[in-house]
Amino acid sequence: MQREASATFTPVGHPAVAHGRIGVLLLNLGTPDATDYWSMRRYLKEFLSDRRVIEEPRWKWWPILNLIILTVRPGPKGRDYEQIWNKDRNEGPLKTITRSQAEKLATVLSETRRRKAGSTR
Secondary structure (H helix, E strand, O other): OOOOOOOOOOOOOOOOOOOOOOOOOOOOOOOOOOOOHHHHHHHHHHHHOOOOOOOOOHHHHHHHHHHHHHHHOHHHHHHHHHHHOEOOOOEOHHHHHHHHHHHHHHHHHHHHHHHHHHHOO
16 A cells, blocks of 8 residues: 555554654753762662663662762763863753753754744734
8 A cells, every 4th residue: 555645654454643743752861960989879779770761680780889979980981071071050060951952952842833923823
């Protein structure tokens, strides 16, 4: 069976999709609150405890994370983050980049919406 060029391509049995609106989801896996030892430790613990990030079995990963990584890595990682930290906003670079992307995307979507509204009049 051949489809028309303007048809949307969805899997067989897929529910109907409303057209005409755009949705965008931006996300990141987090950023430390600061570059000091305890802020970095808290960030590393949350990030490296996520099963989507580390897929090792818990029984194997827990001692590595808590006895080695979270005692050794926060200091050096904090110094690394200090090099790239956004001092103007006092935030990690990923937070700055994500905010910038969201602002630019909002501008583009707003312009698109205005153009569409103007063309339907």
